Amino acid sequence: MEELKFIDIGSNLTDLMFQGIYNDKKQHDSDLEIVIKRAIKGGLDKILITAGSYQETLEALKICEELDPKCKLLFTTVGVHPTRTKDCKVHSDDYLKRMKDLIRMNSSRIKAIGEFGLDSDRLHFSSMKIQEKYFEKQFELLEEFCLPMFLHIRGDQDCYSKFVRIINEKKSLWIKRGGVAHSFTGNLEQLKMILEMDLEIGVNGCSLKTQENLNIVENIPLDKLHIETDSPWCDIKPTHSSYNLIETHFPQVNKPSKWEEDKLIKGRNEPIKIIQVAEILFKIYSNNSKLSFNQFIDEIYKNTFKMYFKAI
Numbered sequence: 001m002e003e004l005k006f007i008d009i010g011s012n013l014t015d016l017m018f019q020g021i022y023n024d025k026k027q028h029d030s031d032l033e034i035v036i037k038r039a040i041k042g043g044l045d046k047i048l049i050t051a052g053s054y055q056e057t058l059e060a061l062k063i064c065e066e067l068d069p070k071c072k073l074l075f076t077t078v079g080v081h082p083t084r085t086k087d088c089k090v091h092s093d094d095y096l097k098r099m100k101d102l103i104r105m106n107s108s109r110i111k112a113i114g115e116f117g118l119d120s121d122r123l124h125f126s127s128m129k130i131q132e133k134y135f136e137k138q139f140e141l142l143e144e145f146c147l148p149m150f151l152h153i154r155g156d157q158d159c160y161s162k163f164v165r166i167i168n169e170k171k172s173l174w175i176k177r178g179g180v181a182h183s184f185t186g187n188l189e190q191l192k193m194i195l196e197m198d199l200e201i202g203v204n205g206c207s208l209k210t211q212e213n214l215n216i217v218e219n220i221p222l223d224k225l226h227i228e229t230d231s232p233w234c235d236i237k238p239t240h241s242s243y244n245l246i247e248t249h250f251p252q253v254n255k256p257s258k259w260e261e262d263k264l265i266k267g268r269n270e271p272i273k274i275i276q277v278a279e280i281l282f283k284i285y286s287n288n289s290k291l292s293f294n295q296f297i298d299e300i301y302k303n304t305f306k307m308y309f310k311a312i
Helices: 032-041 054-067 083-089 095-105 127-136 141-145 157-169 188-196 209-219 271-288 292-308
Strands: 008-009 044-049 074-078 108-117 149-154 179-181 200-203 225-227
Touching: 008 225, 008 271, 008 292, 032 044, 032 054, 032 108, 032 271, 044 054, 044 271, 044 292, 054 074, 054 095, 074 095, 083 108, 083 127, 108 127, 108 157, 108 179, 108 292, 127 157, 149 157, 157 188, 188 200, 188 209, 209 271, 225 271, 225 292, 271 292
Parallel strands: 008 044, 044 074, 074 108, 108 149, 149 179, 179 200, 200 225
Antiparallel strands: none
16 A cells, blocks of 8 residues: 655644643653654655744754754745734844845745734734734745745634735735645635635644534635644644544543653644544545545645645
């Protein structure tokens, strides 16, 4: 049987949970290397480490060099998450310049601009006015670097409308490489808005919580589909409508303080769990597809490889 091969387009490996720290309290030693080794055994071929600030990109690059010195598995992004755009305001004079310098010095590792976009659900972190300003500002990176986008869009219809306006205004800068709206949780109308702009969609556990979510995801064309874990977040829980579609489960401990090397931790997502997202999507898509599971996974792999890893 042909081995499965996955690309996780979004994993937050810089998160302190992978250093054993939960809610500011140390519960176990760092196990990031173990998590990565487990991912490789589970078929992970490439992992895009999500970065939402300049500092996170630095941390991600350090992880890449330490755990993947041959530059085969671990890669990252450079950009500012909408909830972190206050950082841009505080350091506006040189923030963009420093990000450009990072890309120049780490072109083999940095595979996307992002995570950037808009989020009206968390305005207490950064106002929409600031988010819009620095979402637009980051497109200056695409004036110099031909990289795909790793996009964040979450919120109400007005937020989506602002997102669409900015994306369309900047289309000449990104159309050659495209982009993915990651962790999609919107409604059917919002999905159509994104697809009509020639963007693609990233799906994880947060995209698969309710039956309505499942009905919406079914409308994503297979050639526009990417999968991700958003780990350590977006774990698929027994209360989710998609949970019963999962076939692969992993031994786990119930608390971080009960850590064991060969077990996962309940509530902490990992890249190896990307197979669960794949299994759910395969069953959703099987109503309209004659592909085998391996063929289905291969199609998604090709989508992501073309988007983020194919030289042009």
